[in-house]
Amino acid sequence: MAKPRVYDVTTLPGFTFIAITAFVLLYAPIITLVIYSFNGGNSVNQWGGFSLQWYQVAWENEAVQDATARSLIIALWASVISTGVATMAALGTTRRGKFKGQTTIYIIINQPLMVPEIVTAVALLIFFSSVKVATGYSGLGYLILAHSAFCIPFAYLPIKARLEGMDMTMETAAADLYASSWQTFRFVTLPLLLPGVIAGAMLAFIISLDNVIITEFVKSAGQDTLPTYMLGQLRRALTPEVNAISTALLVLTVLILTVFFIVTRKRD
Numbered sequence: 424m425a426k427p428r429v430y431d432v433t434t435l436p437g438f439t440f441i442a443i444t445a446f447v448l449l450y451a452p453i454i455t456l457v458i459y460s461f462n463g464g465n466s467v468n469q470w471g472g473f474s475l476q477w478y479q480v481a482w483e484n485e486a487v488q489d490a491t492a493r494s495l496i497i498a499l500w501a502s503v504i505s506t507g508v509a510t511m512a513a514l515g516t517t518r519r520g521k522f523k524g525q526t527t528i529y530i531i532i533n534q535p536l537m538v539p540e541i542v543t544a545v546a547l548l549i550f551f552s553s554v555k556v557a558t559g560y561s562g563l564g565y566l567i568l569a570h571s572a573f574c575i576p577f578a579y580l581p582i583k584a585r586l587e588g589m590d591m592t593m594e595t596a597a598a599d600l601y602a603s604s605w606q607t608f609r610f611v612t613l614p615l616l617l618p619g620v621i622a623g624a625m626l627a628f629i630i631s632l633d634n635v636i637i638t639e640f641v642k643s644a645g646q647d648t649l650p651t652y653m654l655g656q657l658r659r660a661l662t663p664e665v666n667a668i669s670t671a672l673l674v675l676t677v678l679i680l681t682v683f684f685i686v687t688r689k690r691d
Contacts, residue, residue: 453673460666467661477667487668490652497563497648498631501570502578506624508571509578510616517586518612533576543573544640551641561643569641570631577630578623585619618686625683629676 432438460478464471481487512532516525535543551565593615597607613620635650642648647655649672656665 456666457670457673459663460670462663462666465662467663467666477663478671480662481664481667481671484664486647486652487649490647490649493563493646494632494648494650497566497570498628500567501574501631502624502628504567504571505574505627506578506582506620509575509582509623509627510620512575512579513582513586514608514612517583518591532579535573536576540573540636544637547572547637548640555643563646565641565643566638566646566648569637570634573634573637574627574630578627581622581626582616582619585616585622589615622683622686625679625686629679629683633672633676 459467459470461473461475462469462471463474463476509532516528516532530537547569551569555561555565589612593611594607597611602610633650634648635654638648638651639654642651649668653665653668656662
């Protein structure tokens, strides 16, 4: 008896061409950027020989150093705050039965994912401008809070997914053995949930580190992050230094996303 044919999308006409075209469109600009970051000339698109001079220029640039440090500080705090809030939200929406308004809560938590980022940026600008006038404070706290609010749904998704994939048998057994709610969470739930928490924190860190629109709207004078510094450079004299900074940021992002993949992948 002949075996039934299995549908395979890769056998469709033109599949290989479309797949190759998609990869070229996605990665050709990035590869070009990386190559020209080693350009020895002063042009961003005319090759002047291989050189690492623009990496050295970027490394010694005090403005780049300040912007990088500021970006890392904001991203670190934003990832911690957003992950903490997302963890509590995920526990509150998954470790209980169905309840009235559950869908509405999901929508509220994931609102930054559904609303155009420019709308969120304008709303944060209006809100924090009022707070600045009322308090007189204009420090990095506004950027940290703005990034935290925007990163919450990104941290929430992997944490919620981890919780939904966790069997409640261990937690039920702990309760049966007279463990308190805190003890159950501390010694059972949290260790099992930790990969999801780490994944959510790393994703939030990347989103904050790369953010431009919200940062551009909320920041005060002298609070450029690395992405907004690069945006400012594009409006001035453009040199391969921007390519070098972009490549370094790309490498950092890829490394963090690789760790994210390793942490979140399912093990047999």
